Amino acid sequence: MRSRIHRALFGLVAAVIAVQQVTAYTGSEYYLTQLTMSAYYSLVIVGLCLLMGYAGQISLGHAGFFAIGGYISAFLTTHDLSPLKDSGIVSFLSKAGLLSQRTDLYGGRLLTVQPWAACIVAILATVVIAYIVGGPVLRLKGHYLAMATLGFGTIIYRIAIGTTALGAADGLSDVPPFRLLPFLEVSGEMSDRVQNYYIAWGLVILAVLFSLNIIHSRIGRALRSIHGAEDAANAMGIDTARYKLNTFVLSAVFASVAGVFLTHYNGGIGPSEASIMKSVRYVAIVAVGGMANLWGALVMGTLLNFLSLRGYLGTYDDAVFGGILIIIMLFVPQGLLHVDVFRGLRGLVLRRPNEKET
Amino acid sequence: MQLLEVKGIGKRFGGLQAVNGVSFGVRGGTVKALIGPNGAGKTTLFNLISGFLTPDNGTILFHNHPVQGLRPFEIAAKGMARTFQHIRLFPEMTSLENVMIGRHIHGKSGFLSAMLDLPRTRREDRDAREKALELMDFLGIAGLAGHEATSLSYGQQRLVELARGLACEPALLLLDEPAAGLNMRETAEMAFLISRIRDRGVTILIVEHDMSLVMNISDEIIVLNYGEKIADDVPLAIQKNEDVIRIYLGGDGDA
Numbered sequence: 001m002r003s004r005i006h007r008a009l010f011g012l013v014a015a016v017i018a019v020q021q022v023t024a025y026t027g028s029e030y031y032l033t034q035l036t037m038s039a040y041y042s043l044v045i046v047g048l049c050l051l052m053g054y055a056g057q058i059s060l061g062h063a064g065f066f067a068i069g070g071y072i073s074a075f076l077t078t079h080d081l082s083p084l085k086d087s088g089i090v091s092f093l094s095k096a097g098l099l100s101q102r103t104d105l106y107g108g109r110l111l112t113v114q115p116w117a118a119c120i121v122a123i124l125a126t127v128v129i130a131y132i133v134g135g136p137v138l139r140l141k142g143h144y145l146a147m148a149t150l151g152f153g154t155i156i157y158r159i160a161i162g163t164t165a166l167g168a169a170d171g172l173s174d175v176p177p178f179r180l181l182p183f184l185e186v187s188g189e190m191s192d193r194v195q196n197y198y199i200a201w202g203l204v205i206l207a208v209l210f211s212l213n214i215i216h217s218r219i220g221r222a223l224r225s226i227h228g229a230e231d232a233a234n235a236m237g238i239d240t241a242r243y244k245l246n247t248f249v250l251s252a253v254f255a256s257v258a259g260v261f262l263t264h265y266n267g268g269i270g271p272s273e274a275s276i277m278k279s280v281r282y283v284a285i286v287a288v289g290g291m292a293n294l295w296g297a298l299v300m301g302t303l304l305n306f307l308s309l310r311g312y313l314g315t316y317d318d319a320v321f322g323g324i325l326i327i328i329m330l331f332v333p334q335g336l337l338h339v340d341v342f343r344g345l346r347g348l349v350l351r352r353p354n355e356k357e358t
Numbered sequence: 359m360q361l362l363e364v365k366g367i368g369k370r371f372g373g374l375q376a377v378n379g380v381s382f383g384v385r386g387g388t389v390k391a392l393i394g395p396n397g398a399g400k401t402t403l404f405n406l407i408s409g410f411l412t413p414d415n416g417t418i419l420f421h422n423h424p425v426q427g428l429r430p431f432e433i434a435a436k437g438m439a440r441t442f443q444h445i446r447l448f449p450e451m452t453s454l455e456n457v458m459i460g461r462h463i464h465g466k467s468g469f470l471s472a473m474l475d476l477p478r479t480r481r482e483d484r485d486a487r488e489k490a491l492e493l494m495d496f497l498g499i500a501g502l503a504g505h506e507a508t509s510l511s512y513g514q515q516r517l518v519e520l521a522r523g524l525a526c527e528p529a530l531l532l533l534d535e536p537a538a539g540l541n542m543r544e545t546a547e548m549a550f551l552i553s554r555i556r557d558r559g560v561t562i563l564i565v566e567h568d569m570s571l572v573m574n575i576s577d578e579i580i581v582l583n584y585g586e587k588i589a590d591d592v593p594l595a596i597q598k599n600e601d602v603i604r605i606y607l608g609g610d611g612d613a
């Protein structure tokens with residue numbers, strides 16, 4: 001199992017490198033921008049797949065967690081603290097090296113929180129919020145859980161679109177680059193395009209590795225057992241509520257990290273990232289990929305987001321995702337990339353004569 | 359030494375007193391059977407003992423500690439495992455994985471350790487696999503390890519569920535009608551396996567309708583009727599008990 005995980009990951013790494021090389025040779029590097037953005041959305045989808053496909057819990061509020069990460073990081077790295085320069089807390093933060101001075105678009109001096117500190121705060125806040133929301137909400141099942149998470153998503157969306165400090169309908173912009181290492185920077189600069197492609201996909205690969213490790217461990221078995229027969233899992237000593245909650249928090253963190261990075265990459269974030277349609281889109285993609293199928297979710301997440309970002313899905317983009325959801329639920333509830341579907345297709349095409357009777 | 363002591367336990371569902379002031383004990387190392395007509399309250403009693411239901415009154419001592427009101431996973435962690443009258447295996451998992459779930463309480467690695475695939479997680483995984491295979495071998499189903507559990511025959515599923523319960527290494531194993539739906543040969547095999555499990559030091563409380571199986575393997579038998587205990591004795595005495603004979607010949611039993 002372990003060697004299979006490593007082989008599959010190796011394949012993913014190879015594919016990521018190959019795609020970049022192809023764009024370099026064919027002079028189509030402009031694709032890297034959408035591929036980078038797709039990678040961040042795929043990060044959300046990998047986490048949601050863990051929650052939906054393996055722990056069997058739905059969330060229609062994951063765009064909310066993405067937005068929490070993005071907005072907190074954007075706010076902290078754009079909110080000017082210079083007027084408060086002499087207050088105790090700001091001078092303390094400054095001495096601790098958590099603040100940075102920069103000039104904004106118009107040449108004004110800004111004193112803001114360092115991106116890496118903002119990133120940490122954003123993720124910690126996500127963890128706290130996910131625990132607070134998930135604790136009571138995950139006691140619900142099925143439709144009730146879907147509706148409760150929808151409620152959470154709605155609240156975050158209203159906060160994002162209605163708060164002046166968060167830029168209301170315009171969102172936050174002028175978010176500075178996020179320097180990960182001296183030579184690695186999350187930014188939308190044209191010259192950083194290749195390295196940003198690798199940063200984004202590096203995160204996805206890490207998330208896939210972590211997720212696969214979990215799925216094939218004691219924890220993953222426990223999650224799948226909850227999904228299958230919660231009573232029996234309980235009788236085997238599995239604290240089902242705790243496992244569901246931890247998975248919920250972990251998937252929220254994946255979404256939040258994606259939100260932080262994409263916001264620094266784009267240089268801003270707007271309320272549409274927090275919208276319910278985004279959450280529905282994430283759920284639809286996990287469903288298309290085949291619920292308990294991390295690879296399916298990843299492939300579909302990348303493909304559909306890429307098409308959407310390139311504008312291939314037209315102006316009715318959101319409608320396409322709604323339609324996908326209906327069709328998948330009606331005809332292939334186990335997902336397009338599910339093994340059985342492959343087997344079925346292969347059976348249709350490659351049916352050997354001696355198999356006809358059986 | 360009493361491993362399990364149930365004292366004056368009761369449970370009401372609306373207007374129905376499903377279990378009414380039942381008391382009994384199970385001595386460590388023995389097999390105790392719980393019999394009674396359909397609807398007598400046997401499964402309800404199991405659910406009360408294993409924490410799936412909270413009793414309205416009474417106490418349950420396990421290892422001399424009160425466990426009533428604890429949640430099922432907490433009771434399981436104290437060394438009590440159970441099977442279900444209606445088999446509940448985990449779908450889309452192999453029978454080996456199903457049995458490995460039984461090892462859950464013996465592992466400690468959490469999310470972080472699993473995520474990073476730390477040595478402890480690997481070690482626990484290997485141990486769980488070995489122990490699960492050993493138990494499947496013991497029950498004669500090692501050959502089914504790679505099969506999806508819910509695709510197996512009924513009798514095989516019963517054995518996988520039994521292996522999963524055993525994998526917890528419980529002090530007390532509750533079996534709810536383990537021979538239901540089995541043919542005669544499979545039933546005889548089940549009886550043999552249950553006594554072998556007892557020989558491994560596992561105390562067993564079993565609900566069963568098959569009288570020959572019950573008489574064969576039990577050290578003691580409790581009889582329940584309409585939620586009340588009407589007898590609690592060794593098999594020979596139960597066979598001669600007038601009340602028991604009346605219930606079972608009175609037409610509302612099925613034995």
Ligand SMILES: Nc1ncnc2c1ncn2[C@@H]1O[C@H](COP(=O)(O)OP(=O)(O)OP(=O)(O)O)[C@@H](O)[C@H]1O
Nearest residue numbers: 371374376394395396397398399400401402403443
């Ligand atoms: N959750 C519940 N809610 C309401 N009534 C219940 C519930 N569980 C059991 N009952 C009722 O309590 C009574 C005892 O049921 P129980 O399942 O314990 O019987 P049993 O002895 O296990 O019967 P069987 O031999 O058929 O398995 C029955 O009349 C049943 O309908």
Ligand SMILES: [Mg+2]
Nearest residue numbers: 400401402443
């Ligand atoms: Mg019953």
